[in-house]
Amino acid sequence: MSNLLIVIRKELKRVFDDRRLVFTTFILPAVSIALIYSIMGSMIGNMTSDIKSHVPSVYIQNAPADFQTILADDSLKERMELTTVPQGESLESVKSAIQDGTVDLLVVFPEDFSAEIEDYRSNRDVPVINTYYNTSEDYSRNARNILFEGIFKQYENMIIGERLGGSHYANAFDVDKGNTQSVIVDERKATGKGLSTLLPMLIVIFLFSGGMGIGMDTIAGEKERGTMATLLITPVKRETIAFGKIIGLGIVSIISAASSFLGVIISLPFSSVIFGSRTGSVNLGALNFGAAQYLQLSLIMLTLVGVFVGLIALTSIIAKNVKEAGTYVVPIYMLVMVSGFLNMFTTGTPTTVRYAIPVYGSVVAIKSLLEFELAWLNFGLCCLINVAATAMLIWVIKKMFNSEKIMFGI
Amino acid sequence: MIKVQDLQKVYKLTKKQMSKNNTREPIKAAVDGISFEAHEHEIFGLLGPNGAGKTTILRCISTLIKPTAGKITVQGHDVEQESDDVRKNIAFLTNELKLDVNFTPEYTMFYFGSLYGLSKEVIEQRTELLFKQFGITSFRNIKIAELSTGMKQKLSIAVSLIHDPPVIIFDEPTNGLDIITARAVTDYLTELKNKGKVVIISTHIMSVASKICDRFSILLSGKIRITGTLSQILAATASSDLEDAFFRLYSENVQEGI
Ligand SMILES: Nc1ncnc2c1ncn2[C@@H]1O[C@H](COP(=O)(O)OP(=O)(O)O)[C@@H](O)[C@H]1O
Ligand SMILES: [Mg+2]
Numbered sequence: 040m041s042n043l044l045i046v047i048r049k050e051l052k053r054v055f056d057d058r059r060l061v062f063t064t065f066i067l068p069a070v071s072i073a074l075i076y077s078i079m080g081s082m083i084g085n086m087t088s089d090i091k092s093h094v095p096s097v098y099i100q101n102a103p104a105d106f107q108t109i110l111a112d113d114s115l116k117e118r119m120e121l122t123t124v125p126q127g128e129s130l131e132s133v134k135s136a137i138q139d140g141t142v143d144l145l146v147v148f149p150e151d152f153s154a155e156i157e158d159y160r161s162n163r164d165v166p167v168i169n170t171y172y173n174t175s176e177d178y179s180r181n182a183r184n185i186l187f188e189g190i191f192k193q194y195e196n197m198i199i200g201e202r203l204g205g206s207h208y209a210n211a212f213d214v215d216k217g218n219t220q221s222v223i224v225d226e227r228k229a230t231g232k233g234l235s236t237l238l239p240m241l242i243v244i245f246l247f248s249g250g251m252g253i254g255m256d257t258i259a260g261e262k263e264r265g266t267m268a269t270l271l272i273t274p275v276k277r278e279t280i281a282f283g284k285i286i287g288l289g290i291v292s293i294i295s296a297a298s299s300f301l302g303v304i305i306s307l308p309f310s311s312v313i314f315g316s317r318t319g320s321v322n323l324g325a326l327n328f329g330a331a332q333y334l335q336l337s338l339i340m341l342t343l344v345g346v347f348v349g350l351i352a353l354t355s356i357i358a359k360n361v362k363e364a365g366t367y368v369v370p371i372y373m374l375v376m377v378s379g380f381l382n383m384f385t386t387g388t389p390t391t392v393r394y395a396i397p398v399y400g401s402v403v404a405i406k407s408l409l410e411f412e413l414a415w416l417n418f419g420l421c422c423l424i425n426v427a428a429t430a431m432l433i434w435v436i437k438k439m440f441n442s443e444k445i446m447f448g449i
Numbered sequence: 450m451i452k453v454q455d456l457q458k459v460y461k462l463t464k465k466q467m468s469k470n471n472t473r474e475p476i477k478a479a480v481d482g483i484s485f486e487a488h489e490h491e492i493f494g495l496l497g498p499n500g501a502g503k504t505t506i507l508r509c510i511s512t513l514i515k516p517t518a519g520k521i522t523v524q525g526h527d528v529e530q531e532s533d534d535v536r537k538n539i540a541f542l543t544n545e546l547k548l549d550v551n552f553t554p555e556y557t558m559f560y561f562g563s564l565y566g567l568s569k570e571v572i573e574q575r576t577e578l579l580f581k582q583f584g585i586t587s588f589r590n591i592k593i594a595e596l597s598t599g600m601k602q603k604l605s606i607a608v609s610l611i612h613d614p615p616v617i618i619f620d621e622p623t624n625g626l627d628i629i630t631a632r633a634v635t636d637y638l639t640e641l642k643n644k645g646k647v648v649i650i651s652t653h654i655m656s657v658a659s660k661i662c663d664r665f666s667i668l669l670s671g672k673i674r675i676t677g678t679l680s681q682i683l684a685a686t687a688s689s690d691l692e693d694a695f696f697r698l699y700s701e702n703v704q705e706g707i
Contacts, residue, residue: 042564046564056551265545265546268545271513276533443515
């Protein structure tokens with residue numbers, strides 16, 4: 040058995056023999072992520088469907104007859120609960136009800152609205168319809184900005200049409216009237232697009248956090264506890280020890296990240312809204328990744344793990360103890376998260392240069408991959424950069440292992 | 450054979466260490482130009498008070514740290530150029546080397562044995578032998594975390610000897626041991642010497658040294674004051690026992706210091 044294998048096996052045994060570590064590294068991520076995402080997803084889902092199903096309560100005063108005809112249309116009648124405020128009555132109680140959120144919208148026409156409309160030829164100010172609503176209430180905002188915006192438009196067209204001599208004069212065209220097949224999407228790309236907002240960020244975060252705790256323990260911890268020195272007086276080459284620890288840590292990171300993804304998948308029935316689904320379910324099957332895509336995704340993640348584990352190992356070696364390692368690793372973790380966030384909101388095709396930025400480039404590549412737009416050149420570039428960064432980190436780590444100042448605080 | 454020639458080790462001190470040592474000097478010569486040899490069939494003792502530089506010398510021989518100046522060879526291998534070969538040939542015990550407490554003594558022996566390239570059979574054979582010698586058998590499958598300090602020390606000794614090397618370097622080997630275990634350790638060191646091994650120990654306990662060591666160096670503030678057999682040292686210092694000799698040298702040293 041080669042020394043490298045011996046060291047890797049011992050690193051893994053150390054983790055898998057320890058029930059506490061197994062729980063915190065492999066079980067806890069799946070359980071907590073499944074829970075958090077399910078709860079978050081159900082809450083967002085409830086909110087949207089609640090707004091959709093809520094029937095707004097609308098108060099109206101001095102509505103002219105033709106406006107009332109529009110509101111009396113069957114399709115609108117069921118979309119609101121209409122109450123007429125008699126002419127001249129005070130509006131204060133309705134307004135305060137809007138403030139409490141019990142009433143959603145108040146529409147007030149001027150008393151002489153119809154007369155003013157008739158008199159459009161004289162050069163005066165046009166009549167004003169006043170609306171009152173509450174921007175801090177989703178229902179209220181929705182009633183004003185979506186429902187009544189359309190109704191007002193329709194009413195205005197009707198009036199203009201009459202002035203011109205017929206309603207069809209003001210209606211130049213309709214959009215998608217009677218077209219039931221207006222929405223055309225490639226379900227595969229749509230699913231990918233939905234996932235590409237959040238998933239790349241989750242991948243990098245899961246991969247980094249998966250190795251963070253154990254990495255600090257296996258290197259800074261061993262230094263602190265004096266077990267590293269015991270290893271250093273064996274004839275095993277220092278780079279073998281370093282490699283063994285890095286590979287062991289890489290394996291742990293990957294398994295831990297896989298556990299986090301399991302959590303995401305478990306939560307999908309409740310959390311699909313988070314992942315950009317409109318239909319209420321994310322059909323992972325629709326992604327229909329080919330062998331090439333799976334290969335690309337695995338290679339990006341694998342080479343990225345190298346960079347992450349290298350970073351964690353390097354900081355842990357420089358640190359005197361686990362606590363100090365924590366203060367070095369956390370800022371790096373933040374940077375990793377930021378490169379994930381940055382990418383969430385970018386649109387358009389990224390330039391090739393972006394793929395060459397370590398870590399960030401991988402996020403960009405995973406996003407492009409999910410959108411079925413990752414070119415082989417960019418993929419290669421991203422992996423190459425990761426491999427180069429890992430090699431550089433390992434080179435520095437090897438130097439550190441040979442430094443007595445670092446290893447023994449001399 | 451171990452050959453140490455003009456060994457010097459200078460530590461760079463951090464600000465914290467400087468204020469702790471109450472000094473303005475940013476460097477500390479922990480070992481300052483020492484030479485000695487330790488041979489097969491011999492237990493060689495480095496004697497000196499705390500801070501004399503014993504651990505530093507043994508760390509340099511064991512390749513854990515690099516000499517600032519001077520040359521050390523172990524069985525003909527240079528500690529700087531051929532450190533891997535040196536490490537194959539030595540057992541090093543010092544209290545800063547700790548064992549991972551999450552494993553059992555049995556697994557620890559297996560792990561280190563494998564790292565020295567031993568076969569499973571040889572590891573099992575050596576483990577039986579050493580566990581019996583130091584009374585570890587009864588707790589061989591208990592996690593190290595649950596063992597007492599003495600038990601851990603015994604296990605550390607067994608682990609360091611797993612590969613049966615020709616050179617044994619023990620830093621304060623009886624520290625923290627009860628008298629029975631301490632006796633088991635010194636007896637075993639004598640046994641190893643009789644088998645033809647090179648044995649070096651460091652200690653500040655004169656009785657231990659005079660009992661088992663064949664030759665000594667007395668070390669004060671990083672310098673060797675005298676090297677020789679017990680009778681040579683007693684004659685040179687006109688003393689009746691080792692402790693006397695030590696204090697005579699110590700007071701001379703203090704006077705020189707002033
Ligand atoms: N890592 C270090 N950095 C700075 N000074 C050190 C270090 N290790 C030991 N020293 C100093 O070197 C001197 C010799 O220490 P050491 O070799 O441990 O002595 P001994 O083992 O004889 O007690 C002491 O003064 C100690 O303070
Ligand atoms: Mg010491």
